[in-house]
Amino acid sequence: MARKLMKGCEAIAEAAVRAGCRFFAGYPITPQNEIPEYFARRLPEVGGVFVQGESEVASVNMVYGAAAAGTRSMTSSSSPGIALKSEGISYCAAARIPMVYANISRGGPGVGAIQPAQQDYFQATKASGNGGFEMLVLAPSTVQEAVDLTYAAFDYADRDRNPVLLLADGVIGTMMEPVELPPMKTDEEVAAIKASKSGWACIGHKLDYANRSWIAPGQWDTAIMQKQNEEAAAVYASWKKDLQVEEYQIEDAEVVIAAYGICARIGKSVVDICRAAGKKVGLIRPITVHPFPYSSFDKINYDVCKAVLDVEMSIPAQLVQDVELGVKGRCPIETCLCSGGNIMSREAVLEAVDAILAK
Amino acid sequence: MEKIYSRTLTIQENKVSGFCPGCMHSTVIKLIGEAIDELGVIDKSVAITGIGCCGLHMDYIAYDNITAPHGRACAVATGIKRTSPDSLVFTYQGDGDFASIGLAESVSAANRGENFTVIFINNGIYGMTGGQMAPTTLLGMKATTAPKGRNAEEHGYPMHVCELLDQLTAPHYLERVSCNTPQNVIKTKNAIKKAFKYQLEGKGFSLVEIVTSCPTNWGLDPLDALDFIEQKMLPEYPLGVVRDKK
Known part of the structure; x- marks a missing residue:
């Protein structure tokens, strides 16, 4: 199939449309404005509805309504806006309403920086709103993966009648890459999905x-x-089967990088550079960051592994707490961190790896 | 014998009202039900209920219901109506819900001219949480969070929702009614029915503001509460059509 050069945000929006999303409401915030802008152009072409909400709060509640009426629906925002959406997300989870939303995250807390960051990990994976609900949280590291995960997210949401979160960052959202787009669901398929919900839909x-x-x-x-x-809770417990993780050259690794999203992509390039130089380095990349693939850390050979290196664009580190639960004290854990909208540098990760190997 | 009156079809059987004595929520819910019955639209009616006593609505009715987060009913209604345009969609909100926490959602939906109906219950106070001050609380009226009574210097003035929305171009129909007398109850039903008809005709945003009592939190018995509406509430909130584009 032909590949197309697309910006992350627009690719996510197109993937959603192809998955049958026919309602989007959102509010402007950088760096995700291309998502609502794309939907505003695209949805009318396929008989869908775009609404620019008066706020993030209103937008997520419009999605709550549209999804409760049986339409595949989506919203998106970036960190401070996602915080505002937490009320509506909690309502969707409580009422078991399927919907999809994307966090193209930026630096924080507060208004933070508009540049890319991974400062929302705890919020995304542990408590995206009041009440202790859980969601599948999908973390792409390429634009192609963002497309594929967005497309799948609508099926997960409908299967579980639960919100699904696409946790991306400003790099994934704003860079352009060639992507292969999934098939467009036909009008008949979209109508059939809606009809399948007519028993409980509020119409x-x-x-x-x-x-x-x-x-x-x-x-x-x-x-x-x-x-x-x-x-x-029974639905949440069933998600073990949905775990997605990339385990890359970890069997003999003396250093295992643990990272997700754009940091994992940088980490993977570090693994390749190190392996070419004869250094035994591997990578564990959670794709579902909730549920978290703790068992992948059981595959590390702790007889040879000197340390796990947690690489994330967050200060303080957040992912590291899940890494600790996976490692269970079997080796030291080091961190390589940046924040404030600064993108992780390959050199910094290479230095951190070399420092561990030199020990 | 000719049957001239019977139970409202949209009210669930064997339900006992949990509203306080003298509360007019039960009256209004019955009027909504009668309007729906008479228009023959039970099978497409959807209520979006707010948070507060208005949320108790859902326990008594037979049409579809979704509970909105506090204040967000007009946003939820927007999502439902835009994707299910054949449904009869109305929100049922109190003054704290519509005019305080939800003011942005309320005014914005009205300004977009969304084709749904708002049934707005104005009793000048927060009911379920126990008598706190609302945007609609009268000057001098005591509330648990304004123990000496509302004063203009500190709290500003009572908010007139119909007149506020009348500043916008899009709304189609705005009327303030009450349920304090049998005549006014009939006018309330007619207003609700008119608003629903306008929606079915695709005319856009309508709001019916209903001045009601809260005997419990006003500290009055139900009959005195009726007098309070007549003597205190209605001079502040005059009844009548504020806008009707027809």
Whole structure:
């Protein structure tokens, strides 16, 4: 299939349209403006609806409504805007409404820097809103992977009736790469997906006291509320089968780099450079950062591994806490960090690797 | 014998109202139900309920319902109506929900001329949380967060939602009604029905503001609360059509 040169944000939006997304609401914030702008042009061409919300809060709630009406729906933002969306995301999770959203993350906290960063890891993976709900969180390291994961995200969301988060960063969102786009779902397929939700979708039903659509992000009855949380927890527990991870040359590695997103891509190039020079370096790259592929760290040969090197664009380090849970004290963990909108340099990672090997 | 009145179809059977004595939520929910019955649109009706006493609405009705986060009902309604344009979509919101925490969503949806209906309950106070001050609380009226009564210097003035929205070009129909007398109850039902009809005709944004009582948090018995509406609320919130583009 022909490959097309596309900017990350636009590729994500096109992948969503091809997956059958027919509603998008969003609010301007850098570095993800190309996502709403693309949807504004593209959705009317396919009979979809784009709304520029008056805020991130309004936008996510428009998506809550559209998705509750059975339409594949999406929103996107960047770090401070994602924080504002947490209310609506929590409601979607509580009411079991499938939707997809993307965080093209930037430096933080606060308004932070508009340049790329990975400062939202805890927020994305541990608590994207009140109430202890969980989501599949997908972290692409190339534009192609962003396309593929966005396309798959809508299926995951519908399967689980739960939000799915695409955790990218400003590099993935703004760089251009050649991509192979997935097939466009036909109008019939899109209509069939919507029709499959008509039983619970909030669109009006024949008079039937027992079987109206009741989208309930909360319950008065504490027993029902607990049952609702138990059912959600069972869905979260089923995600072990959905774990995605890249394990790259770790069997004999004396240093294993642990990184996700753009840092993992830089880390992988470091592995290749080191291997060419005869240095035994490997990489563990979580693609699903929630759930986290802890078991990949069991495949490290701790008899030869001197340290795991956590590489992330976050200060303080955040991913490192999940790495610790994977390593379980079997070797030291070092960090190579940058923040504030500075992009990780290959040289810094190479230096950190060499420092460990020299020990 | 000819049957001239029966249970409203959209009200669930065997439900006992959990609203406080004298509360007008139950009256308004019944009027909405009658309007839906008479228009024959049960199978396409969707309510978006806010947070607060207005959220209790969902327990009694037979049409579809989604609970919006506090204040966001107009945003949720936008998402539903834009993707399901054949549905009859209305929000049911109190004054704290619509006019305080949700003001941005409310005014923005009205300004876009979204083709749905807002049923706005104005009783001048937060009910479910126990009598805190609302944007609509009258000057001098006591609230748990304004224990000496609302004063203009500190709290500003009561907010007039219909008049505020009347500054916008897009809204199609804005009317303020009350349920304090039998005549006004009938006018309220007619206003709700008119707003629904306008939506079904694709006319755009409508809002029916209903001045109601909260005997519990006003500290009045239900009959005195009716007098309070007549003597205090209605001079501040005059009834009538604020806009009707027809």
